[in-house]
Amino acid sequence: MTVVEQQRVQVLLPTSFGAAYDYQVPDHLTVGIGQFVKVPLGPREVVGVVWQFAADSKVKASRIKDILEVLPVDPLPEPSRIFVDWVAKYTMQQPGKVLRMNMSAPDALYPKAPKIGYRIASAAPSKMTSARKRVLDVLEGGIARTASEIAEIAGVSTSVVKGLEKIGSLIVVDLPAEEEIPEPDNAKEGMSLSDLQQSASDILSSLVLKNEFSATLLEGVTGSGKTEVYFEAIAACLAEGRQSLVLLPEIALSSQWLSRFEARFGVKPVEWHSDLSQGERRRNWRAVIEGRAKVVVGARSALFLPFPELGLIVVDEEHEASFKQDEGVAYNARDMSVVRGQIGEFPVVLASATPSLETLVNAQSGKYEHVKLPSRFGGATLPSVTIIDLKLHRPGAQRWISAPLQEAITETLAAGQQAMLFLNRRGYAPLTLCDACGHRLQCPHCSAWLVEHRLAGRLQCHHCGFATSPLKNCPDCDEVDSFKACGPGIERLTEEAQILFPDHNVAMMASDTVTSPKAAADFVDAMTNGDIDLLVGTQIVAKGYHFPNLTLVGVVDADLGLAGGDLRASERTFQLLSQVAGRAGRAEHPGRVFLQSHMPEHPVIEALTKQELDVFMASESEARQGASMPPFGRLAGIVVSSLESESVVSFCRELARTAPHGDNFLIMGPAPAPLSMIRGRHRFRFLVKSAKHVNIQSIIRKWLEGKKIPSNTRLQIDIDPYNFM
Ligand code: ADP
Ligand code: ZN
Numbered sequence: 001m002t003v004v005e006q007q008r009v010q011v012l013l014p015t016s017f018g019a020a021y022d023y024q025v026p027d028h029l030t031v032g033i034g035q036f037v038k039v040p041l042g043p044r045e046v047v048g049v050v051w052q053f054a055a056d057s058k059v060k061a062s063r064i065k066d067i068l069e070v071l072p073v074d075p076l077p078e079p080s081r082i083f084v085d086w087v088a089k090y091t092m093q094q095p096g097k098v099l100r101m102n103m104s105a106p107d108a109l110y111p112k113a114p115k116i117g118y119r120i121a122s123a124a125p126s127k128m129t130s131a132r133k134r135v136l137d138v139l140e141g142g143i144a145r146t147a148s149e150i151a152e153i154a155g156v157s158t159s160v161v162k163g164l165e166k167i168g169s170l171i172v173v174d175l176p177a178e179e180e181i182p183e184p185d186n187a188k189e190g191m192s193l194s195d196l197q198q199s200a201s202d203i204l205s206s207l208v209l210k211n212e213f214s215a216t217l218l219e220g221v222t223g224s225g226k227t228e229v230y231f232e233a234i235a236a237c238l239a240e241g242r243q244s245l246v247l248l249p250e251i252a253l254s255s256q257w258l259s260r261f262e263a264r265f266g267v268k269p270v271e272w273h274s275d276l277s278q279g280e281r282r283r284n285w286r287a288v289i290e291g292r293a294k295v296v297v298g299a300r301s302a303l304f305l306p307f308p309e310l311g312l313i314v315v316d317e318e319h320e321a322s323f324k325q326d327e328g329v330a331y332n333a334r335d336m337s338v339v340r341g342q343i344g345e346f347p348v349v350l351a352s353a354t355p356s357l358e359t360l361v362n363a364q365s366g367k368y369e370h371v372k373l374p375s376r377f378g379g380a381t382l383p384s385v386t387i388i389d390l391k392l393h394r395p396g397a398q399r400w401i402s403a404p405l406q407e408a409i410t411e412t413l414a415a416g417q418q419a420m421l422f423l424n425r426r427g428y429a430p431l432t433l434c435d436a437c438g439h440r441l442q443c444p445h446c447s448a449w450l451v452e453h454r455l456a457g458r459l460q461c462h463h464c465g466f467a468t469s470p471l472k473n474c475p476d477c478d479e480v481d482s483f484k485a486c487g488p489g490i491e492r493l494t495e496e497a498q499i500l501f502p503d504h505n506v507a508m509m510a511s512d513t514v515t516s517p518k519a520a521a522d523f524v525d526a527m528t529n530g531d532i533d534l535l536v537g538t539q540i541v542a543k544g545y546h547f548p549n550l551t552l553v554g555v556v557d558a559d560l561g562l563a564g565g566d567l568r569a570s571e572r573t574f575q576l577l578s579q580v581a582g583r584a585g586r587a588e589h590p591g592r593v594f595l596q597s598h599m600p601e602h603p604v605i606e607a608l609t610k611q612e613l614d615v616f617m618a619s620e621s622e623a624r625q626g627a628s629m630p631p632f633g634r635l636a637g638i639v640v641s642s643l644e645s646e647s648v649v650s651f652c653r654e655l656a657r658t659a660p661h662g663d664n665f666l667i668m669g670p671a672p673a674p675l676s677m678i679r680g681r682h683r684f685r686f687l688v689k690s691a692k693h694v695n696i697q698s699i700i701r702k703w704l705e706g707k708k709i710p711s712n713t714r715l716q717i718d719i720d721p722y723n724f725m
Contacts, residue, residue, distance in 0.1 A: 008064065011039055012084075013048040014100035020051040022059050026066045034075030036109050038068045047109060049076050049099060071109045074289050076102060077308040079344045086339055092697055092717045093329045101304040101329065105285035107278065112177040117144035118161055123168040131156040132164060144173045181287045184265035184295050186238035190231060191264075194378075197225050200371045204233035207347040207369070208240065208312055215338050217318075217363040218351040220373030222582025223380055223546070226351045227257070229373065230314045231264050233349060238265075238294055242311025242346070246297045247333055249320040250543050253514065254297075255521035257544065261297070272298030272305060275517055300325060300333030303340060311346045313337045317544065318350035318359055319575050321568075321722050330718040334359075353582060354575040357624065358631040360617055376586070383553070383584040383591030385609045387600045399496060400488045405554045405594050406500055412552040413504055413533055417589060419552040420535040421493060422542065422580045424560055426462070426510045428454040428492050429485030439476035441483075447677040453512070454491050464679045493556060494536045504533035511540050542580040548587035553580055558595040558605055566724050567629055570604050571620055577608055628689070630720065634696045637721035638686040639673060642713040645682040651713050652684045660703055665690035667703075675725045681714070685724075 009031060010020035023039050025031045035050045045068060080102055088095040103109075120139045125132055134154040139145065147158040154160075164170040193201060200218065207214050220226045230246075237244045248254050251273045261269050270284050270293040287293035289306040296302055300323050303313075315323070315334050323333040334350065335358075341348035350359050350368070363370040376382060393402040401409075401421070412419045432452050433440045441450040443461035450459040450468070458467045474482050485492065494508040507526065514520050526532050527547050535541060535550075561573035577595070585591020597605050607616035625632045640655070642648045652670035659667040669686035676683055690696045700717060709715050 008054040009033075009067075010051045010054045011037060011048040011067070012051040012099050013039075013041065013046050013096050014103050015041075015046070015096045016094055016100075018094060018096055020095070022054045022064050024061075024064045024066045029067060029070055031067060031070055032075060034078065034081060036071040036073055036076065038071065040065050040068060047071065047103070047106070049081070051081070072111055073109045073286070074306075074308070076306050077289075079310070079340070080304075080306050082343050083304075083336075083340055086343065087329065087331060087336060090339075090697065091329050091331050091719055092700065098304075098329055101301065102306055104301065104304070105278075105281040107282040108285040108289075114177045115146055115175040117146050117173050117175040118150060118165060118170040119144040119173050121168055121171040125164060125167055125169045131160045132169075135160055135164060136169070139170070144175060146175065178286065178292075179283050181270060181283075181292045181294075182267040184234075184238055184261075184267050184269065186235040186265065188264065188266050190235070191228055193228065193232075194225070196373055196375070197229050197377070200373055201229045201232035203369070203371050204230060204347070204349060205236035208233050208236040210347075211240075211311070211345065212347075213342045213345050214347040214369060215341065215362070215367070216347060216349050216369040216371055217355055217359050218349050218371050218373070219355055219363075220351070220353060221376060221382060222353045222579065223376040223382075223586045224353075224373035225377040226353075226373060227260060227316070228264075228377075230316075230349055230351060231261070233312060233314070233347075234295060235265075237312040240311055242309045243288070243291065243293065243307050244295045244312040244314070245302060245305075245307065245310060246295070246314045246316060247300060247302060247323065247337065248297060248544075249299075249317050249322045250540070251297060251299050252517045253520035253540065253543070255517065255524050256546060257297070261295075265295070269295040269297045272296055272302035274299065274301075300331075303333050303336055307344075310340070310344050312349070313341055313346070314349045314351060316351045317579075318352045319354055319356040321572065324722040326718050326721065326723045327716060330716070330721070332720060332722070335720070354578045354613060355617075356575075357571055357617060357621060361621065361631050378587075380586055380588070381590050382611060383581055383593045385581060385593045385595065385611060387558075387605060387609055388594055388596045389600050390596050390598045393596075400493055400556055400596075401496055401500060401554070402596055405596060408552055408592060408594055409501065409534065409554065412592075413501065415551075416549075417552070418527070418530070418533060418535065418547060418550040419554065420537065420541065420550055420580075420583060421497060421554045421556055422537060423488065423490050423493050423556040424539050424576070425489045425557075426453070426512055426538055427451040427460065427489035429487055429489050431486040432459065432483050433486060434474040434477060434479060434482045435484045436479035436482045437474060437477035439474050441471070445677070445680045447675055451489065452485055455513075463675065488556070490536050490538055497534055497536055501534055505531060506534045506536065507532040509535060509537040509541050511538065514540065539576060539580075542576060542583065545583060546586055547583065549589070550583055551585050551589045551591045553584040553591070553593045555580060555593070555595045558597040558608070559599055559602070562599075562602065562604060567624075567635075568722065571617075574604050574607060574616055577604075578613070581608070628691065631692075633692055634690045634694065635721055636688040636696050636700060637718040637724065638669075638688065638700070639683055639716045639718070640670070640686075640713060641678075641681040641683040641716070642710070643680055643682070644712055647710050647713050648682045648684050651710055652686075655686065655703075655707070658703065658707075659686075660699065662699070664694050665696070665699055673725060687724075 007025050011023050012020040084098045088098045138154045147161045150161050151158045234244045252275045318334050362368040388404050395402045409419045443466050446463045448463050460467045497506045581593040666689045670684040673683040673685045
C-alpha cells in the first residue's frame with residue numbers, strides 16, 4: 001500500500017451523484033490509497049475510499065475539510081478500484097454508484113467487538129443442580145461459548161452460567177472476534193475423471209497455474225460433468241493460495257451444487273446472494289477482503305466483492321440472461337468477469353451446454369480458448385427429442401396435454417420413473433377476462449394484464465408486484481362471476497395433470513412457490529427420494545438439476561418464447577429448451593423429450609429435434625451478421641421515464657431534435673416502450689446501434705452533454721441491452 005505523502009487526497013464516495021472529492025489528511029492520520037475513511041459531506045458523515053492523490057487541485061484550501069477517521073479494515077484492493085472505474089466508464093454511470101456495489105456490507109468495515117466466553121475450570125461445583133449439569137454438558141471437551149449461546153443450548157438462564165463462574169467452575173475466556181471460515185481442502189480426492197474430463201481439467205488447471213489472463217469457453221453437453229471439471233481448476237487455484245469465484249444464475253436454489261462442492265472440498269464455500277442475513281453478509285465480505293474466503297459462490301453481485309487475491313472466475317451457465325442487470329448500473333456479469341480477469345491477470349472460465357452467441361463467436365475467432373466435452377458422463381446418452389404437432393394432436397377444450405404426451409407420461413410413470421412438464425408461465429392463467437363484455441383486468445400501475453394466482457387467491461402484476469383479490473363483479477359491465485381464465489399457467493396445468501394422473505404425486509415448482517434456499521433444498525430432496533412422480537415447473541426447474549430417475553420431459557408450449565421478435569428470442573428459446581431437455585435421462589435410463597408445437601417447421605424447433613447446436617448457432621450467427629446486430633454490431637438502449645407523461649414527451653422531443661447523425665451509427669426513437677408504463681412511470685425508448693469498432697459510449701456522451709434531465713424524469717442507459725421491453 002502506498003502511503004500518501006501529500007496532505008490532500010481524493011475520496012470517492014458511494015453516492016450516485018459524483019466523482020471523487022478532495023479532502024485534507026490531518027496531521028495525526030496516515031492514509032493510504034484504497035483505505036476506507038470517514039469524511040464529512042454537508043451535514044452528514046460518509047464512508048468513502050481514498051481514490052488518489054489530489055495533485056493540482058483547484059479547490060481552495062480553506063474549503064477543504066479534514067478526513068475524520070481511517071476505518072480499521074484492509075484497503076479496497078487495487079484491482080477492485082481499477083474495476084470500479086472501468087465498469088463506471090463502460091456502463092456510463094458515476095463511479096460512486098459502482099463503488100456502492102463494492103460496499104454492500106457496511107457493518108463489515110468495522111471489526112467485531114471481541115466476545116467473552118466461558119470454559120469449564122477445574123473446580124467442580126459442590127452443589128450440582130440439573131441446570132448446572134446441562135451447562136457443563138454443553139461445554140464438555142473444553143469448548144468455549146458465550147453466555148447467551150450456552151443459555152440457549154442448555155435451556156437455562158445466563159445467571160446459571162455466571163453463577164458457575166463465581167464459584168470457579170467456569171472461567172472467562174476471550175473468543176476470537178471473527179468467525180472462522182473453514183478452508184476448502186484441495187488435496188481431498190475428487191471423483192475419478194473420464195479421459196475426456198481429465199484432459200479438459202488439465203487444460204483449465206494449467207491456465208490457472210500460468211497466472212495470466214485468459215478466457216475459456218468450457219462447452220459441454222448437459223450431464224457431461226462440467227462442474228467436476230472446473231472443480232479441478234478451483235483446486236489448482238487453491239493450491240496457488242489464490243481466491244476463486246464461481247457465479248451461478250440461481251445460487252439461492254443451488255443446494256445440489258453446494259453439496260457437490262462439499263463432497264469435493266470437504267467444506268461449504270462462502271456464499272454471496274440476496275438471501276444472506278446481515279450477519280452473514282458482514283462475515284463473508286470481511287472474509288473476502290482479508291483473503292480468508294478462498295472460494296466464493298454467488299450471484300452476479302459477487303463480482304463486486306473486494307478480493308485481494310482473486311485467481312479464477314467461473315461463470316456457470318454463462319448464457320443465462322440473469323447475469324445481466326438492466327437497471328441502475330446496467331452490467332453483464334459474464335462480460336465484466338472477463339474484464340475483471342484482465343485487470344487481475346487470471347483465467348476466466350465460461351461454462352455452458354448452450355453458449356451465448358457472443359461467447360461462441362469469441363471462441364471461434366480464437367479470442368477465447370475453447371474446451372469441449374461432447375458426451376455425457378458414464379455412458380449416459382442424450383435424450384431423444386420428438387415433436388408433437390399440435391395441429392394434428394389437439395388437446396381437448398381447456399386442456400393442454402396432448403394424447404401422445406399423456407401416453408408417454410403414463411408409460412414413464414408405469415415404469416417407476418419420473419416425468420416433468422415444462423411451461424414457462426407462472427400463475428393459473430395468463431389472461432383473465434369478463435365472459436360477458438370481454439373486459440380484461442389491467443394493473444393500475446403498469447401497461448400489463450393481471451395474472452390470476454389461484455393458489456394464493458390473488459390477481460397479480462408480474463411487473464410491479466401489485467396484487468388484488470379476484471373481483472366478483474366486472475368493473476365494466478357489472479356482470480356477476482363473469483371472469484374466465486384464458487390459457488394455461490402452471491397452476492392450471494398442474495390441475496390437469498392431477499386429473500389425468502390421479503394415482504401419482506404431482507408437484508408444482510415456480511419462483512413464487514419455491515422462495516427460499518430451504519424450500520428449494522426440500523424440493524430437491526423430494527425429487528431425489530421419489531416422493532414426486534410428475535413435476536410441473538417453470539424455467540426454475542430447468543437450471544442445472546440432476547435427477548437420475550427423471551426420464552421424460554414434456555414441453556407444453558415450445559413456441560412460447562419465439563413470439564415477440566426480440567433480438568435473442570430464438571437463441572434464448574433454443575437455450576432454455578435445450579436446458580430443460582437436458583434434465584431427462586441423465587443416468588442409466590435413457591431420456592425422452594416431447595415438444596408440443598404449432599410450428600414444427602420453425603428453425604428453433606427443428607434444431608432442437610435434430611440436436612444440432614452448431615448448425616442452429618451458425619445460422620443465427622449469419623442472421624445477426626447480416627443485420628449488423630450483436631455481437632457483430634453494438635447496441636445501447638436508453639429508457640426515459642417519468643410519472644408525468646408530458647415531461648417524458650417533451651424531454652424525448654429535445655433529445656430527438658439534438659440526436660447526432662453519422663455513417664457508422666444510428667439513433668432510433670423515441671418510441672413508447674413495449675411496456676409503456678411500469679409502476680406508474682411512462683416510458684419511452686431510444687435505441688442506439690453502431691458498428692462494432694465504434695465507441696458507442698462516446699456518441700451517447702456527446703449527445704447527452706449539457707442536457708438537463710428534468711428532476712421528475714429518469715434516464716437509464718443500458719449498454720449491450722438484453723431487455724427491450
Ligand atoms: P453438467 O454440468 O455438464 O450438466 P454435471 O457436472 O452436473 O454435468 O455432471 C452430471 C452428473 O454426472 C453429476 O451427477 C455428476 O456428479 C456426475 N459425474 C460427472 N463426472 C463424474 C465423474 N468423473 N465421476 C462420477 N460422477 C460424475
Ligand atoms: Zn403493475
